[in-house]
Amino acid sequence: MSDQAFVTLATTDNYAKGAMVLGQSLRNHNTTKKLVALIGPHVAEPCRDVLGTVFDEVRVVDVLDSGDAAHLSLMKRPDLGVTFTKLHCWTLTHYSKCVFMDADTMVLSNIDELFEREELSAAPDPGWPDCFNSGVFVFTPSNETHEKLITFCSENGSFDGGDQGVLNSYFNTWATKDISKHLPFIYNLSSISIYSYLPAFKQYGHDAKVVHFLGKVKPWSYSYDNQRGVVRGHSLPADQCQLHPDYLLLWWQLYAKSVLPLLQHAYGDSPFTS
């Protein structure tokens, strides 16, 4: 349906690469929905071009320039910059329903069935499972909801300093009210859970539909040897790196095959590091 969309966000070139991989993974699995990328004003021109190839709509969101409620609130809460930007997805009112996905997620199969769910549907967060993880959620764009969220956010702040805290405080009946708003965990499988309860991953993980590279280390923190098809290390200590090697490789394979050529084309002769 053309009035339904997957939405992601990237305020930096690195997160933009994540968004490209996510977008390609959705295309590869034949989504029938529109793809929307919200970007910050600092994303480089060639990156925007590539995003424009992969996504149906690329929209620059700059809460600092917007002159609306978000702008005013942000003056009081400069710490909540990226959070305010993410909340901007509610203003996409030319869509009747959307699924937000973090730029560090990647789909492993078609997930269009998520649009059968209502706002606010999301999967549990493995750290505190009565909170939902805000890396994947179903929502209904609405300027009214957007304003309320911004007001709530500026008045109450965020208990975790990010959008997940705000969204959980605002949609605060998620844990107790309606089981249909609990997305199965396989729609937002974080690498952390693979290791914290390995037997469950072995039992249920083969049905994974969305991988979420949650945490400090992102796929783009690594590098990739395209010739040999192997992922190279990063500079962080081993215990801070919990990305599953298979999913990590999958991300890089998709990047090398479907994103890198677009970037090389967009950057042409200008300096560019993959």
Add this chain to the structure above:
Amino acid sequence: MSDQAFVTLATTDNYAKGAMVLGQSLRNHNTTKKLVALIGPHVAEPCRDVLGTVFDEVRVVDVLDSGDAAHLSLMKRPDLGVTFTKLHCWTLTHYSKCVFMDADTMVLSNIDELFEREELSAAPDPGWPDCFNSGVFVFTPSNETHEKLITFCSENGSFDGGDQGVLNSYFNTWATKDISKHLPFIYNLSSISIYSYLPAFKQYGHDAKVVHFLGKVKPWSYSYDNQRGVVRGHSLPADQCQLHPDYLLLWWQLYAKSVLPLLQHAYGDSPFTS
């Protein structure tokens, strides 16, 4: 109500100490329910005596000797020993409803309201939040359910080698069917979650009702300086030890005040290490 009970399990003297602390914590918060301890045949006599002081009923369960379905099944699945023993709680048919609690849990307030819930109610497991954690759960004793569980267990095994795997496979609609069977996470708060999402703990943790010392390191892995009121280290590497110091201290304070005197009395002159 006298036909409702909290039930725990201890097959060793160490877990028996945990059970004593749990039992005392329930008494301290004025539960109106009966307290039942299932124990293995190897729990020492003086420990049984102390359990008998704290609990209304102490029942020795020895699936190896029982000659029932569990016995037969266990011959084929000797690996599932403690699991089979835990499932034994379903045979407590002189109670109409029970709440099982691991011996490594401790209550921080009265939780009798759990008896308003139906089988099988439990809180999400932080490792894989579409599974429930089997450290705290509401159930309805029934010989029929017990037999079915034992059969299921012997035919399918357990994906994690323990009772949590079996119970999640058997009660397999928990994640998707009825939100009232999702106990709030504060009824089974594992120390692991305190560190994996600290802001959420700070936001919601003050309402904690049950602490669960899940994992390799248990409160009794430490020692306690009664004079100074401080908990002393254990021999495990620091990254394997994630018990919250406040809760750990609370456990030991309860142990020193209400359990140790009973043990000293029961052991009399015989050798006894606290």
